[in-house]
Amino acid sequence: MTTPTRREQILATAAALFARRGFHGVAVTDIGAACGISGPALYKHFASKDALLAELLVGISEELLRVGLERVEAADSPRAALDALVDWHLSFALDHRDLIVVQDRDWSSLPDEAREQVRSLQRAYVDVWADRLRELDPDLDLEAARATAHAAFGLLNSTPHSALLPDAAMRELLHGMALRGFGVA
């Protein structure tokens, strides 16, 4: 709740602009202008425009995985773990709509190293979900469980794109759809 640093301000405004117009559709001049500074001042805070994107996407991938693991840890059944994961993912998606949009649109614009980092974090996160699904149904094979998790992300991540309902209603609707989709409702 402290006043955000310039660096954080840049990250937030960049996320908003990237979400609306795409990484390549936003010039560094635009980001600067939206922060009240102009153009090349960004380079006092980030090595490059790519590095800015990388920090956004690596950051959210780490947070999704880290908190996801915490929630699973705190749950006392596979069923409860899945419920907690859906709840967590939905909270994140509702609180960081911009980042969700940027993540699955501009992932391919990342420099190689960051792209690999995000990829492996995402794979780990998918497997947190997939393992819970397989605990619940031991006959489910690993690839099918991963595909199921992926489908759930697609479902939950639809919320930043549609935005048709108040957050609470959207949360309840998507939570129910996801759990019923898993067959655990």
Next chain:
Amino acid sequence: MTTPTRREQILATAAALFARRGFHGVAVTDIGAACGISGPALYKHFASKDALLAELLVGISEELLRVGLERVEAADSPRAALDALVDWHLSFALDHRDLIVVQDRDWSSLPDEAREQVRSLQRAYVDVWADRLRELDPDLDLEAARATAHAAFGLLNSTPHSALLPDAAMRELLHGMALRGFGVA
């Protein structure tokens, strides 16, 4: 099954490239090269790079809506209509992975007129789904039905991104998830 015209070849090649690297990440030279011609020859077939994108996206929006309506017409219950819609959407997504990816990534790069056209076609398509959902549950309000349809698209459209299972298995998995999500399984 006739040999594709140069025009169709360009459309298909462009779709593949756009899907992999994004609209702004592909140069007209790249598209030409991938077709065995080079650079500005494209302008003998399309007015601009934007127009090429527009033709891709307007085309798929029209086809999704048109066939969607046909399938609903042929169904004899709301339940059967939803089943047919899921089946149709899944067939389309599996057959046109590239276009699905391009549609929800590069929609914002469309010129104004085409963007409005796609938007209104998509809204109509969403409402085809939403109306069926409300026939099934008359207490569901319109915005919630639309959000539900939107979520289903997110779920079904995850398949081009994940591609973890053979088509038949993926189809079965997602079909089941969608219908259970609707609460009609």
Next chain:
DNA sequence: GGCCCAGGTTAGTGGTCGTTCACCTCCCGC
């Protein structure tokens, strides 16, 4: 045979964008 035009070609142009450079200015520690 001669016209023509659909569909290529290469060279060039204007604009945009990421990034660098040289410079300025305020504030903070000694």
Next chain:
DNA sequence: GCGGGAGGTGAACGACCACTAACCTGGGCC
């Protein structure tokens, strides 16, 4: 008070890219 670094500025540069211009070519048609 004064030196220096953090953070800002505008100008310039080099790359890239969509698009245009001018030109070539070969096959169908009268």
